[in-house]
Amino acid sequence: MTRVLILGGSGRIGSNVAADIVAHTQAQITVTGRNPIGAHGVASLPTLVSEKLGSQVQFQVLDLADREVLRDAIAACDLVIHCAGPFHYRDAQVLKTCIEVGVNYLDVSDHPSFTRKALDFRDEAAAAGVTAIINTGIFPGISNSMVRQGVEQLDETERIHLSYLVSGSGGAGITVMRTTFLGLQSPFKAWINGQWQIIKPYSARETIEFPAPYGRIGVYWFDMPEAFTLPDTFPVKTVITKFGTVPDFYNYLTWSVAHWWPSSWLNNPKVIEFLARVSHRMTDVSDRFTGIGVAIRSEVNGYKDDQPASYCSTLVHENTAVAAGYGTGTLAELLLAGKLKKPGVWPVEQALSTDLFEQTMQSRGIKIHHEWLKK
Structure with a gap:
C-alpha cells in the first residue's frame, strides 16, 4: 500500500490535491495542519477531512517547525506533497528531508524565491534517486x-x-x-x-x-x-x-x-x-x-x-482550486504508478512529457483548446 503525506493538506488547495489522488489511486493519504480545530471552530479537522474525503484519508497535527516529527512523518510515506504556503516564507527543509530519507516530492510553490532554493538541491536529489517536481498545480x-x-x-x-x-x-x-x-x-x-x-x-x-x-x-x-x-x-x-x-x-x-x-x-x-x-x-x-x-x-x-x-x-x-488539485494530483498518480521517474529537482515543464500530460488531462475531463493564430 502506497502512502502519501500532504503537508498543509487541510487547506483549500491541499484538500483538492487529496481529492484527486483519492479519485485516481488507492494510496493511503495523510493530510496535515497545525491545528485540529476547523476554521470556524464548528467541527474538528479530522472529522471534516473524513466526511469530505473518506476513509482513504486521515488527519495529523503537524507543525513544520518540529523537525523531528516532520522527519518521522516523511520517512513513513512514499510521496510528500508540500501545500503549506505562502512559499515566500518557506525554506527548502521539507525537500531536504525528503532527499535525506529517499522519498519523492511534489509541491504547489508559486514564488521564485522558493523555486531557486529548491533548485539548489538538484544534484543532491539526483544522487539520492529522488524525483522532486516543483511549481505544480494550475x-x-x-x-x-x-x-x-x-x-x-x-x-x-x-x-x-x-x-x-x-x-x-x-x-x-x-x-x-x-x-x-x-x-x-x-x-x-x-x-x-x-x-x-x-x-x-x-x-x-x-x-x-x-x-x-x-x-x-x-x-x-x-x-x-x-x-x-x-x-x-x-x-x-x-x-x-x-x-x-x-x-x-x-x-x-x-x-x-x-x-x-x-x-x-x-x-x-x-x-x-x-x-x-x-x-x-x-x-x-x-x-x-x-x-x-x-x-x-x-x-x-x-x-x-x-x-x-x-x-x-x-x-x-469553473473552479481554480479544483483545477490546481488536478495539476498536482496527476503528477502524484504518475509517480505512485512508476510512470514518471526523473531523479533531481525539476519545474513541471522539464519533468513531464507532453504525452503523459495529455493523457492525465483527458482522464480528468480537462479540455485544452489549440489553434494556429493567423499573421
Whole structure:
C-alpha cells in the first residue's frame, strides 16, 4: 500500500490535491495542519477531512517547525506533497528531508524565491534517486505543460506569452490572497529580448481575449517562477507572465496598492495580512456573482517550416482550486504508478512529457483548446 503525506493538506488547495489522488489511486493519504480545530471552530479537522474525503484519508497535527516529527512523518510515506504556503516564507527543509530519507516530492510553490532554493538541491536529489517536481498545480503547473505543447509544435521558438485569469477567490483560501499581495513587494526580473530586465509588479496592463465566459480582460505583469524556468528550459528571447482578476474592479484596486502605497507598507507583514483578510471578505460576496473559475492562455511565437507562426492554447475551468488539485494530483498518480521517474529537482515543464500530460488531462475531463493564430 502506497502512502502519501500532504503537508498543509487541510487547506483549500491541499484538500483538492487529496481529492484527486483519492479519485485516481488507492494510496493511503495523510493530510496535515497545525491545528485540529476547523476554521470556524464548528467541527474538528479530522472529522471534516473524513466526511469530505473518506476513509482513504486521515488527519495529523503537524507543525513544520518540529523537525523531528516532520522527519518521522516523511520517512513513513512514499510521496510528500508540500501545500503549506505562502512559499515566500518557506525554506527548502521539507525537500531536504525528503532527499535525506529517499522519498519523492511534489509541491504547489508559486514564488521564485522558493523555486531557486529548491533548485539548489538538484544534484543532491539526483544522487539520492529522488524525483522532486516543483511549481505544480494550475499556474504554475498545468500552464507550463501547455507552453511545452506549444513549443513542440514549432521548429524555433522566440516568444512565450502566458496570461492567467482568476474569478474572485478562485475557490482558494486566504493563503492565496496573501500570496497575491506578497507578489507586489518588489520589482522582479523578466527575460525580454534576450536579456533580463527589471519589471514593476502589476504594471503594463494588457487586454487579452480569453475564452467564454470571460472575454476581454486586463492582465498585468506578475512575478512567477515560470518567468525564469521557461527561459532555462527553452531557447526563447522573451517570456511574459501576466495575471488578472474578475471582476476588473479588483485589478484596479491591486494596481493602486502596487503603485501608490509606500514600499514600507507592502513589506510590513501586518499590512499584508490586513489586505489579504479584507480581500477575502470581499470575494466572499463577489464569488456569488463571478464564480471561482480560472482561465489560462498560452501563446508561443516562432517559426514553422521557415515561416513565422503562433500557436495558442487556452484552458477554462469553473473552479481554480479544483483545477490546481488536478495539476498536482496527476503528477502524484504518475509517480505512485512508476510512470514518471526523473531523479533531481525539476519545474513541471522539464519533468513531464507532453504525452503523459495529455493523457492525465483527458482522464480528468480537462479540455485544452489549440489553434494556429493567423499573421
